[in-house]
Amino acid sequence: MGKILLLCLAALTCAGIGAALQCLICDFTVFDIPCHTTTVTCQDGQLCAVIRGCAAGRKLIMKKDCVDKGKCNTNDTLTWEGFTYSTFYECCEGEFCNSAAGAGAQLSLAAGLAMLGAWLAQAL
Numbered sequence: 151m152g153k154i155l156l157l158c159l160a161a162l163t164c165a166g167i168g169a170a171l172q173c174l175i176c177d178f179t180v181f182d183i184p185c186h187t188t189t190v191t192c193q194d195g196q197l198c199a200v201i202r203g204c205a206a207g208r209k210l211i212m213k214k215d216c217v218d219k220g221k222c223n224t225n226d227t228l229t230w231e232g233f234t235y236s237t238f239y240e241c242c243e244g245e246f247c248n249s250a251a252g253a254g255a256q257l258s259l260a261a262g263l264a265m266l267g268a269w270l271a272q273a274l
Contacts, residue, residue: 171216172245173198178213178230185214187249192216198248203228203235211235214248 171192176185178201192198196216203211211230222241227234242248 170194171196171198171243173216174214174246174248175216176214178203178211181210181212185212187214189246190216195219197222197241197243198246199239199241200248201237201239203230203237205233205235208233208235217241 173190173192174187175190176187179185193216196218199215199217199222201213201215201217203213217239219241221239224239226237226239228237229235
């Protein structure tokens with residue numbers, strides 16, 4: 151029985167590895183106003199991100215989206231509502247890892263299932 155459970159767990163882990171990354175997306179908003187998020191599937195070569203921006207004399211802004219890996223941990227500038235902002239792309243890997251205000255890395259489905267499998271194997 152234990153071997154069958156471990157085989158099923160291994161199959162689920164491998165199935166999750168090839169799946170496309172799911173992230174939250176929302177338009178720019180001022181930090182003290184929550185953004186209305188929707189779910190998006192990132193394209194190959196993209197990660198979840200929180201894009202933060204600041205401009206002199208203006209409130210901080212934030213946006214959630216999928217971005218190309220090359221944009222991660224880089225600075226850029228963009229114009230939003232008539233003001234030019236300095237922006238920073240903070241990326242993370244894992245399903246909906248950009249759901250928190252800070253987009254720290256979270257466990258992926260595969261890593262979580264592997265840990266569960268190791269725990270179950272010890273219990274048997």
